[in-house]
Each structure stands twice: as structure tokens, then as C-alpha cells.
Amino acid sequence: MRRPVEDITLDDHPSLDLLMRRIESGGGFSAKGVAEGVDLLARMLSDPEMTLFLSFPADIVATGTRGVLAHLVREGFIDAVVTTCGTLDHDLARAFRPYYHGAWTLDDAELFRRGLYRLGNLVIPQTHYGGIIERKMRPLLR
Known part of the structure; x- marks a missing residue:
């Protein structure tokens, strides 16, 4: 005080x-x-x-913060990144298809019936996550 x-x-x-x-x-x-x-x-x-380490969870890569993180790494402000494997999923998915603004209060069951996922206050069409990553990455990994 x-x-x-x-x-x-x-x-x-x-x-x-x-x-x-x-x-x-x-x-x-x-x-x-x-x-x-x-x-x-x-x-x-x-x-x-x-030596600067940057550590973050996957969910912020699903947001516009992805651009800030990429800039920090690309411009050499960060020496090392420590994150979760989900970061790669969201980074790849957003490279192929957009995510959208939503709300924390959206009804998950209703969203699912409409072919949508909710990630916090974001909405992701089911076609923009999961299957798209497999279709795009499988040929590269063979």
C-alpha cells in the first residue's frame, strides 16, 4: 500500500x-x-x-497475434520458441483458410450443427480445420 x-x-x-x-x-x-x-x-x-525465449500456447496462433509472433521471430528479436504441438495445427490451418470472430457465449451444440467449431471467442468452420490440414500436408509428407 x-x-x-x-x-x-x-x-x-x-x-x-x-x-x-x-x-x-x-x-x-x-x-x-x-x-x-x-x-x-x-x-x-x-x-x-x-538470449530471448518466447513461450506461448497454441490458441493465440489462432488469433491475429500469429502475425506478431511471426514478426518477432522473422526479424530476429527472439532466439528460441517453446510452444505446444497445437501451434503447428493452427498455424497451418490459418495458412490455408481463415478463422472468424465469434463470442464466448455462442452455443457450441448449435455451432456444431451448423458445421462450426468454437475456440474461445473465435469461430472456425469445420472445413477450415482438421481435414484441410491432412489434405494439404499428406502429399508433402510422402
Whole structure:
């Protein structure tokens, strides 16, 4: 109980850096963690001796975050990736077919009857996952 929560102000149209500082001072819950993560990442990237590992679960590759992860690896910001095997499934599936925005509250049984899967708040047509991966990858693996 040493640091009081401060209101985050946007009146001066702050830079992203300043906004992250303000979120660190005023944000709670996940927002504070994002600001601390940005600060930690900046310190890690400025240390040339640092070996950077990136670890993440498969589900974020099903989202637009896939592009951020690919950029970090492609541009050499990350030295090593540790993830789950499901990451490959979602990466391949999204390379072949799109996923769509949905909602956490959608009825899974109704979606299934309509030929759709729900992954969190995403909707995936059944034709865009599973079979498409097998059809595209099988010839390459022979």
C-alpha cells in the first residue's frame, strides 16, 4: 500500500511509451501486467547478451497475434520458441483458410450443427480445420 492508483489520462494524446507508463501507474488487473511486460521486453531487447525465449500456447496462433509472433521471430528479436504441438495445427490451418470472430457465449451444440467449431471467442468452420490440414500436408509428407 505504498503507491496509490493514479488515473490514466489521454487528454495530451500520449505516445505509446508514455501510455504504458501511465497504465503501469494507474492500471490494475491485466493492464498493469501488460505495462510491466512492455518494460521488461524493452530491457531485454536492449541487452545484446540476453538470449530471448518466447513461450506461448497454441490458441493465440489462432488469433491475429500469429502475425506478431511471426514478426518477432522473422526479424530476429527472439532466439528460441517453446510452444505446444497445437501451434503447428493452427498455424497451418490459418495458412490455408481463415478463422472468424465469434463470442464466448455462442452455443457450441448449435455451432456444431451448423458445421462450426468454437475456440474461445473465435469461430472456425469445420472445413477450415482438421481435414484441410491432412489434405494439404499428406502429399508433402510422402
